[in-house]
Amino acid sequence: MKIFKTFIFALILSSILPFSSFANQSVEEIIKGRKAMFSENYQNAKKISILLRSGKKEEAKPLMKKISDNFKKLLDYFPENTKEGFKTEALSSIWENKEEFNALMQKASDDMLKLAKAIDTADDLGAIQKKLMWSNCSACHNRFRAPH
Numbered sequence: 001m002k003i004f005k006t007f008i009f010a011l012i013l014s015s016i017l018p019f020s021s022f023a024n025q026s027v028e029e030i031i032k033g034r035k036a037m038f039s040e041n042y043q044n045a046k047k048i049s050i051l052l053r054s055g056k057k058e059e060a061k062p063l064m065k066k067i068s069d070n071f072k073k074l075l076d077y078f079p080e081n082t083k084e085g086f087k088t089e090a091l092s093s094i095w096e097n098k099e100e101f102n103a104l105m106q107k108a109s110d111d112m113l114k115l116a117k118a119i120d121t122a123d124d125l126g127a128i129q130k131k132l133m134w135s136n137c138s139a140c141h142n143r144f145r146a147p148h
């Protein structure tokens with residue numbers, strides 16, 4: 001009987017392990033992938049601020065499009081199985097308020113495209129960046145990202 005139990009246990013283990021390591025791999029890829037996209041957005045947001053300060057509007061516009069595209073991709077980077085691990089700073093409140101979280105992400109994406117248009121005519125470039133870029137970062141981080 002003991003041998004039988006051991007056999008069953010080994011059988012279950014051997015059938016689960018390959019799958020769980022595969023699942024881990026993809027969770028790792030997703031979490032690391034979203035962190036990389038947020039980091040890229042941050043780098044580009046800082047570049048945008050520098051470019052606009054020296055009046056280089058046309059050079060800033062492709063970076064705004066890039067950030068917008070990343071936010072759109074990020075909508076798919078928070079599946080249920082990526083709530084923890086790999087140093088994620090994502091809070092569980094994301095999955096309790098998924099519609100609100102997605103709406104903020106979509107707004108952040110849309111606002112970057114609005115920003116690319118608005119800089120042509122805006123008088124105060126600092127204020128318009130705050131309104132259409134930085135405020136969206138903090139609005140989401142305040143509710144959905146762990147203090148860091």
Ligand code: HEC
Pocket residue numbers: 031034035036038039041042045087088089090091101102104105108133134136137138140141144145
């Ligand atoms: C709709 C929500 C949302 C918006 C909008 C948002 N973020 Fe985040 N951000 C997050 C979440 C959630 C994390 C944590 C991701 C993780 O650790 O898995 C994060 C993480 C980050 C990180 C850390 C990445 C890392 O390597 O761990 C940076 C940097 C960052 N965001 C910058 C920004 C900037 C800059 C903006 C605005 C231009 C922005 N974010 C807009 C939700 C958002």
